[in-house]
Amino acid sequence: MRTSPGRIGNRYVLCVSNRGYRASLVVRRVYRTKRDSRAAELGLIRVFDKSGSDYLYPETLFVPISLPRGAGRVFRSAYRRQYSSAPARAG
Numbered sequence: 001m002r003t004s005p006g007r008i009g010n011r012y013v014l015c016v017s018n019r020g021y022r023a024s025l026v027v028r029r030v031y032r033t034k035r036d037s038r039a040a041e042l043g044l045i046r047v048f049d050k051s052g053s054d055y056l057y058p059e060t061l062f063v064p065i066s067l068p069r070g071a072g073r074v075f076r077s078a079y080r081r082q083y084s085s086a087p088a089r090a091g
Helices: 037-041 069-084
Strands: 012-015 030-034 044-048 054-058 062-065
Touching (some): 030 062
Antiparallel strands (some): 030 044, 044 054
């Protein structure tokens, strides 16, 4: 499944395969994404893990999902709460 660059922005995707990334991805888990036009041109998608770090994965491992408005608010609120209290990453 190729998506056009920009089709998946700051949205959510469902992991449908973790082939080659079993230690990193959980099938049937919802992940937040970040728009990355350059990555999309290469068939990759930028996905945030539970620590708040973002990584590039083949977009074929995910399908974009639409959340009802209320669910989207809950996801964003939970994400902000989780990562606003997380310690800063060394980098």
